[in-house]
Each structure stands twice: as C-alpha cells, then as structure tokens.
Amino acid sequence: MSTRKFCLAILSSGDATGYEIRKTAQEGHFSHFIEASYGSIYPSLAKMEQDGLVTWREEISPGKPSRKIYSITPAGRDAFVQELSETPVEDLFRSPFLLLALYSRWVGGEFISKEIDRRIEHLELKIGGMTHELEICEDPASAWTLEYGITTLSASLNYMKMNRSKLERIASERVSHAQAAE
Template identity: 40%
Template sequence: MKSRQIVLGILKSGPQTGYDITQLFQTSFAFFFDSSAGMVYPALRKLEKDGLVTKEIVPQQGKPDKHVYTITDAGSQEFEDYLKSPVEPESVKSDFLARLMFGEFVDPEHIVQIVKDEIAKETEEAEQLQQRLKNYLPTYNKTMSTGQKLAFAYGINSSKTEIAFLQQWLDEHPDGK
C-alpha cells in the first residue's frame, strides 16, 4: 500500500482539499499507515501529473486560494485495480520490539518500564480510535461502510490484545526476569 492508493481512496468519497486529506491521514489512517503532511502534497502533485486527479483552484477572500482535488476516471480505475490486487505482506517497524530484542543490554527493570510505556501508548491509541469512531459519523455526515467498521474494530482490538498480552507478561514477570 502506498500513499497514492490511500489518496485515491479518499478522493473516491468526493472532492477534498490537501488539508482535508492530511487530516484524514492523521486521524482515520494513522493507526495503520505512517504518513505526514509532507507526504500528501507531493502525492497529489504526482497524481495530478499522471492524470489520476484534477485540481480546481477556488478563490477565497482574505485567505490563500483553496485547491480542491477530484479523482478522474483513470484514477478510479487505478484505485479499483489496487483493491483487486493481492494484499501485500504486512511491514512492521517497531521501535518497541527492537528495544526488546536488545533488552539483554539493559537492566530487567528497564525492560519492565519499556513494557509499561508500551501499554500506556497502546491504551491511549485504543482510546483515540474509539473516540474517532464516535466522532466519525457526525463529522463526515455519512454512514460507515462494513470495511470502515471492520478497520476501526481491528485497530481497537489489536491495541487491546497487545495490552492484555503485555499486562499478562508483567503480571508473570514483575521484576523483568
């Protein structure tokens, strides 16, 4: 999965500004796709150059012009091809797991702290996902698709599963040994 496919998918729901797309990346997609505002605009420029999106410049009084992007038929076809292609293997990059792999070089108490910090982070992430889910409908004024519901539930469940697993480890290894 690349940012271009996510941008095209967002635009399938209707025209959006670069700012709107960035907000969705930082909220709805943040739990499974690492992105930044600096990634969205280059992706939009490339998609426009490739004829997959169009840009309408909307003048605003007292503000910079608004750039509104719309997916083209070619963009819709590329997105459909992406959805029908085989799912790519998951790519996990975890600073948490890397630190655990090198845990032999620190005191066991430090490992316990790393685990506690991860539990706190995952708890916060699960709470954020639940809040985003509650805010989704009024914010976007539409019903969620089965896939959207499943994606949110998957993220929440993944966090809760990790928390339960790590808490069990802490209960069994309070001194980190």
C-alpha cells in the first residue's frame, strides 16, 4: 500500500494531524497494512494538498505549538475509492527472522533457541493484542481483517512451536566462518 493510499484511508475516517497518522501506522489497526515514517507521510500530505486531495487548517492551543489538521476533500475521497478499486498487488511479507533461520548454522543452536523464544513471545503478544481489538470491534469489515490477521499469525505461531526442534537441530550443525565463505 502506498503512503498516499494509507493517508487517504486514515483521513476518510476523520481529520488527523501528521503525528496522528504516523501513530495509527505504528499502533492502530492500520499497523498491519503499512510501515510509514514521518519522512514519507509529510511529503505525501504536501503532494496531496497540491493535487487538491487534502486540505489543512491550523489549530492553535495556548502554550503549545500550532498543529496542522488534515482533511480529505471530495476529490481525495474519489481518488481513494479509485485506488481501492484497482486490483491489489501481492501482499508483502518480510521477515528478518526467516533470514536468521536461513543462516541459522552460522549463529548456532543456543542463539537460535533464544530467538525462537523471542519470536514465539512476539507472535503471542501480537495475537493477544489483535484478539483484544476484535473483542471491542464494532465494524464487521475491521473484524474480518482482524480475524484474518489472527489466523495467519496463529498459523505462524503453531509452525514455530511444532518445528522449533528442527531449526535448532539445523543451527547446531554450526559452520565456521571459513566454511561459510566458501
């Protein structure tokens, strides 16, 4: 998902500051769709303003810095619907853990065991957080996406638990740095 589409999605639900958009990317239910930084959000908002897709107003509070509050325009809503109507690209899946698993023989079994424990804990926390979100969710489409996420993460967690010994065995066949370079 492009940063532009992400920002339009957030703004289609209500006005927001750049900070609030970023926070939603990190902590909200949109965190499952995109990793967006301030370095990509603000340029995207500026470009969308030039294109007439968003507007902003300044909010001044005594003793605080002023804030830009962004709003989607009717043209922005149309652009968002148009982008949603395009066939989605393939889902992106990147896993630093899988790179570690691929080269597990370089780091050894003890290290891999600790990383598997960390990964299991991470997955359990993610599933728990999403399950909590699902319990308080009132939107059927949001509930469906949360259920999908919980199901895929649960499959990953189950695989990790069922096959950890296999990866630990592979990692215990540690190769030397000289062998790895060959």
